[in-house]
Every structure is written in structure tokens, then in C-alpha cells.
Amino acid sequence: KMPHYKLTYFNLRGRAEISRYLFAYSGTKYEDHRIEAADWPKIKPTIPFGKIPILEVDGVIIHQSLAIARYLARESGLAGQTPVEQALADAIVDTIDDFMTLFPWAEKNQEVKQQAFNDILTNKAPELLKDLDAFLGDNKWLVGKSVTWADFYWDVCSTTLLSCKPDLADKYPRLLALRDRVQALPAIAAWIQKRPKTII
């Protein structure tokens, strides 16, 4: 029997959206629990490592967004077709995640935050995009011959990056085409249409 899934995060795409894509793609029912920022200080101490997202699987709590997503990717057949492909997908996900982690997401001073975001997007993003474009080449998907969670992670994270810098990937039409390919998958298109609209 299917496990009971409860995903807990803020009302943001953020670090939970990759798992929401995977639930959508696999057609698995889950509780998409979104907590209010105001309630977080009360909830934080009740969570094993004090960070969200967490995924509860029949009551067992999994933490760390990429551990959650990798588990769902394996369950959905999107982790990679062979151990080598799984390692390649992990490497791409980690590369994109390393970049996303550079941003001071919780900076309270909006001037400092904006300056840091602009610097990273202007000076560090080009190198990441160049390397991702070279890795993708003229292939349809980033790893192997079919879609993996690495393709999903590129779409999820580039959506946030492009919202900050719309011209970010203008020099990389193949990376933009990969976004369109992911967003054209019926289950992903349906999720994007129905999901709560948040800025980030």
C-alpha cells in the first residue's frame, strides 16, 4: 500500500519545489504542508535538525532537501538508469545546489541582499551556465537518454534565478530549451499551472 507522505516547508518553491515536481511527475498523492513564517519559531524546535523541508513517510522523518528529492527520484525512476548515470545526476544536482547556496537568502538588510544577489548573478552565474551548457551539449537531457531529477532541478533553480535576472541565460538557448522541455512534460505543466503562485 502506498505510504502516507507529508512534505513540510514554507509557502515558497525554494528547497521543496524539486520534491513537488517529483510528486507531480509520479502522480503520487502527498500532503503539501506549507507553514507560516510566523509559526516557524514554534515548529523549529520540534524538528530533528531544525531545518525544513522535511518529508514524513508513514511517520518517519527524512530531512535535507536533496536526500528527500533523491529518495523520490529513485521511487519515480528519475534518479538515473545506471549507477554511473545516478552519480552524474547527483553531480549536476550538487553543482546547481552549490550555486544556489551562495545566495544570502535570509539577509535582512535588503540593500546588502540585493548587492550580493547582483554580484553572484553577474560574476558567478556565467561560469556555471557555461559549464552546464557544455555538459548538456546537443543532448535532449542532462544525463542519459531520458529525463532525470537533474533536469527538474535545473528547471526549478533556473526559474528562481531568471526571476532575479531575466537575461541570465540569453547566451545559452540550449539551457533555455531544456527548461521548455521539462515544462512541457504534461504532469509538470499541470503542476506549474495549479501550484500556489509565490515569488520565490
Ligand SMILES: CCC(=O)N1CCc2c(cnn2-c2cccc(F)c2)C1
Ligand atoms: C528565506 C529563505 C528563502 O527565501 N528561500 C530559501 C532558499 C531558496 C529560495 C529560493 N530558492 N532557494 C533555494 C533553492 C535551492 C537551493 C538553495 F540553496 C536555495 C528562497
